[in-house]
Amino acid sequence: MKHLPKYIRPRWRYLAVGIESTPAAEIDRGTFQRELWYAAGNLLGDPGSAAADLTVYSFSFADGAGETMLRVRRGETDAARAALACVDAIDGEPVGLSVRGISGTVRACEERYLGRGTGRFEQRHVAFADADRPAYARDEAVEVSMPTGFVSATELDFE
The missing domain is CATH 3.30.70.3250 (Ribonuclease P, Pop5 subunit)
Structure with missing residues (x-):
């Protein structure tokens, strides 16, 4: 063909x-x-x-x-x-x-x-909602692990 x-x-x-x-x-x-x-x-x-x-x-x-x-x-x-x-x-x-x-x-x-990804997450603990919680940071965005799911925040929210 x-x-x-x-x-x-x-x-x-x-x-x-x-x-x-x-x-x-x-x-x-x-x-x-x-x-x-x-x-x-x-x-x-x-x-x-x-x-x-x-x-x-x-x-x-x-x-x-x-x-x-x-x-x-x-x-x-x-x-x-x-x-x-x-x-x-x-x-x-x-x-x-x-x-x-x-x-x-x-x-x-x-x-x-493509190939210029936003970077990988860095895992750490942060003080959020009156408790020490695990969080994942990438650039200036932070995802805080809560009992009901993840909450998005920025670096400025923790200073």
Whole structure:
């Protein structure tokens, strides 16, 4: 079977997306892809979701931070960004997604926008809510472990 001529092949754009969640979150590629498809289907409908053709191209997530690259059809990047904005939790864990950039090739997307993670968590104990509690710090953000879940704070809240 012959390859399609270049002018007939589908054209793609690649979105670099940063992922942040709680330190205890366990998110994998399959669950992220499923939530993305559900969000796209609910927002754009079946025809719009099929036109965007959102696919997770690469994925990495550990210690509450990660990054992924999404493949989207050219001309559908606005719809893809809107679908990403609808994802607020994955398997019950709250997540924050941010589009770092859009590129026309995988290589350019990796070199420009991926690989510069936000750093890893540093575990320590802090005084919060009248008790000594375990906390996870990354840059200026601090996640304090409470009996009901995590509470977000900044370094200024502890000085």
